[in-house]
Amino acid sequence: MTDFFGKRVLVLGLARSGMAAVKLLVKLGAEVTVSEQKAFEDIKELPELEAMGVRVVKQTEEVFEEDYFLAVKNPGINGKLWFVKRLRERGIPVITEIELAFRVSAPQHYVAITGSNGKTTTSTLAYEIIRAQYPDKTLLCGNIGVALCEMVLQYDLINNEGFYIVLEISNFQLVDIVDFRPETAVIINLAADHLDFMGTEDAYYRSKLRVYENMKKGDLFLYNIDDSLVNSYTKEVPVQSDIMTYSLEDSTADLYADKEYVYLNGEKLFPLSLIKVVGRHNVQNVLVGIGAALKCGVSKENIRKAVGEFKGVEHRIEFVREINGVRYYNDSKGTNVDATVTALKAFDSPVILLAGGHEKGLDLAPLKPLMSDVKLLLAYGECGERIFKELCGYTRAALVKDLPEALALALKFLGEGDVVLLSPTTSSYDQYTCFEERGEHFKALVNAIEE
Numbered sequence: 001m002t003d004f005f006g007k008r009v010l011v012l013g014l015a016r017s018g019m020a021a022v023k024l025l026v027k028l029g030a031e032v033t034v035s036e037q038k039a040f041e042d043i044k045e046l047p048e049l050e051a052m053g054v055r056v057v058k059q060t061e062e063v064f065e066e067d068y069f070l071a072v073k074n075p076g077i078n079g080k081l082w083f084v085k086r087l088r089e090r091g092i093p094v095i096t097e098i099e100l101a102f103r104v105s106a107p108q109h110y111v112a113i114t115g116s117n118g119k120t121t122t123s124t125l126a127y128e129i130i131r132a133q134y135p136d137k138t139l140l141c142g143n144i145g146v147a148l149c150e151m152v153l154q155y156d157l158i159n160n161e162g163f164y165i166v167l168e169i170s171n172f173q174l175v176d177i178v179d180f181r182p183e184t185a186v187i188i189n190l191a192a193d194h195l196d197f198m199g200t201e202d203a204y205y206r207s208k209l210r211v212y213e214n215m216k217k218g219d220l221f222l223y224n225i226d227d228s229l230v231n232s233y234t235k236e237v238p239v240q241s242d243i244m245t246y247s248l249e250d251s252t253a254d255l256y257a258d259k260e261y262v263y264l265n266g267e268k269l270f271p272l273s274l275i276k277v278v279g280r281h282n283v284q285n286v287l288v289g290i291g292a293a294l295k296c297g298v299s300k301e302n303i304r305k306a307v308g309e310f311k312g313v314e315h316r317i318e319f320v321r322e323i324n325g326v327r328y329y330n331d332s333k334g335t336n337v338d339a340t341v342t343a344l345k346a347f348d349s350p351v352i353l354l355a356g357g358h359e360k361g362l363d364l365a366p367l368k369p370l371m372s373d374v375k376l377l378l379a380y381g382e383c384g385e386r387i388f389k390e391l392c393g394y395t396r397a398a399l400v401k402d403l404p405e406a407l408a409l410a411l412k413f414l415g416e417g418d419v420v421l422l423s424p425t426t427s428s429y430d431q432y433t434c435f436e437e438r439g440e441h442f443k444a445l446v447n448a449i450e451e
Helices: 015-027 046-051 061-065 082-089 097-104 119-133 148-154 201-212 228-236 280-295 300-309 337-345 365-373 384-391 403-413 435-447
Strands: 008-012 031-035 055-057 070-073 109-114 138-142 164-168 184-187 220-224 242-247 255-257 261-264 267-271 318-323 326-330 351-356 374-380 397-399 419-422
Touching (some): 015 148, 031 061, 097 148, 109 119, 109 201, 109 280, 119 164, 184 201, 220 280, 261 280, 267 300, 280 300, 280 337, 337 351, 365 384
Parallel strands (some): 008 070, 031 055, 109 184, 374 397
16 A cells, blocks of 8 residues: 655545545645646635645646655546646656546455446446445445445545445546556447547547556456447457446347347346336446456346336436336436447437537537438527538437427427437536536426426
């Protein structure tokens, strides 16, 4: 375990993960400095930080010329910013709170789940299955909203070992790992995203590969043999651990699902009718959850029970309400184009699609072949005009200002059996603070509709 007692540590940015890192570092006896871009009066945690003896400073040049043992960076801070580059130029290690928590914890069983889409659903499902076997020793954290450092403090993972920790882990968290080594890992899929931060698709894809770079024989990588990009990149950067394959197309995979059953090594495990969440992509997510659970020693009986009880996660193709034969779904977590492609493929009924948000410059071409199944496209927000211009030739479309206006217009074109789907294709930062806020707003608007 790394000794932090008396060491000077710089924390870049607060938010939930930054604050969790601060509290853990203080417990470890470090001398902590927090650098924040916000005005001091806007830092709601300031009284608590001062009470802990934490020094709070701005992001000014002199701060980054001081000496530190290391820096812990909030994953939302772009690593290309001048002050991050300056720290690295000076030889000061920059890590994220995932790496910090890993370094100071006793040995645990880490299940690291990354990919471009489906991380939250898959992580939650894996957690529920593993928890069926180990109800008091299974934790869910990471990019899903609870920092790993919080879990270290809450469950005293510095001294208590043997927990099963399911981590939803983003590329922002992976780019700054050094020693982090999961026992089980998966890259669910790869599709273009976060080009505003990563610069190129290649840089983004390679950042995901870091999830398995420290794994060794005896660890397990769950390998999606259906994904061409996963295939391509894992050939370039080979996996050194054991491998379990999964597929919806190749019956020779270790885990396979046809249209009727899930199979493990060629033997029927359970019928697909057991799975409650909609869409073929969720069958794939179930395969990942099964593979992770098997590595953790979960019985087949507990796997079947947990899969049968799982009803999905909030904001990911979440059923909201049915009104006069029209179903409303909240897919606010669909923050890239591939997520929206996946959501559209989940439905056989005509879809009225609400799409728009922050402009990330993502390629919309993968949506074009699916527009024939879209009854009406309603584009809104910062990137709404581009969505409208690029897709209006493929389906009926309209450009509106915001989500309330989009839903109001959708109501004028409804027919029985239709699906109204919020699946934005991009992040929410033009009009909301996060995808959760956007999804809650959509659900409130739907629930206010009079029958």
